[in-house]
Amino acid sequence: MHTQPLRSRFAALTGALAATALLAACGAMKQPTPSPMFSQDSLPDAIKVPAGNRVAMETVGMGDITYECRDKANAPGQTEWVFVGPKAVLNDRSGKQVGTYYGPPATWESADGSKLTATQLAVAPSGAGNLPYQLVKANPAMGGGAMAGVTFIQRVALKGGVAPASPCAAANKGERQSVKYQADYIFWKAA
Template sequence: MHTQPMHSRLAPLTCALAAATLLAACGAMKPSASPMYSQDSLPDTIKVPAGNKVAMETVGVGEITYECRDKANAPGQTEWVFVGPKAVLNDRSGKQVGTYYGPPATWESGDGSKLTATQLAVAPSGAGNLPYQLVKANPAMGTGAMTGVTFIQRVALKGGVAPASTCAPANKGERQIVKYQADYIFWKAA
């Protein structure tokens, strides 16, 4: 009877053990799910109440128009006044899923559904940035992604504040466009 040397008989067993170990290691790895959105670091005034869940996360990239106008209740004084936003809404992968424009402030999904909202609260978000914002959604127009939205949070802000340039009676009516970025988090009843 012909016998194989010991190392020849162990080679298939060693390979099988290595393959089993590798498969077990791969099975232990879970696909990296995107982390769940958390309100923990936000000011309490702009947190969405319990009973709601995140329905959609978007990144708004665009611009805000300001106009040099008379200050309300201050004759002879002028200030930069917010005229309106214009932005694209992208999903977390960078694909455009909607637009944001105004007045009135309107969030519109690529499917045609859209809504306006009523501001509930704002909170400082850092120098040079628009404030955090919480709005209560009005009923959506059309059927689609905006149907059933209860609240929208504006977070993760970059830029968007009124221009630093002079607003004086001499340049009343002048408009300036300022770039900004913000995450818009859409919530629906849980």
């Protein structure tokens, strides 16, 4: 008569121990850590986005900047490499293409078709051989997708993109050269 209740208690105890072990194992499993939110703490003050805005999208732009050898403004007889425009793909942090960046005028276009241009507010040095940091104020977006409501765009984490090292002289006036570059474009919206 006592064997049945003993078996029931043993089964209940075994079940409880198994459940406890399972919960402990689940708790010990490494939880995916969310990617850290972009921080502008280490950026120069001139290119920091004002309070009241939040990061809406982070992209990595990879492509080319085109320069043309032209007469130097207000310097007769002198020439210089002049920025013509960018052509780059915009990828999300996982490497998936989410848009393009091209110009002139400088235009950020989402894969959903929405796009915008912007007005430069500030630049700051980002290191030798690299384009400067940049802060632009977004113009109203065309289309109702990812670019709708963007207030500011920051260009950070720069690699390359400066004018060619090759000579620009009267003999090669009009010549165009493309330079590889990479930059993170951080899109902000009102908080």
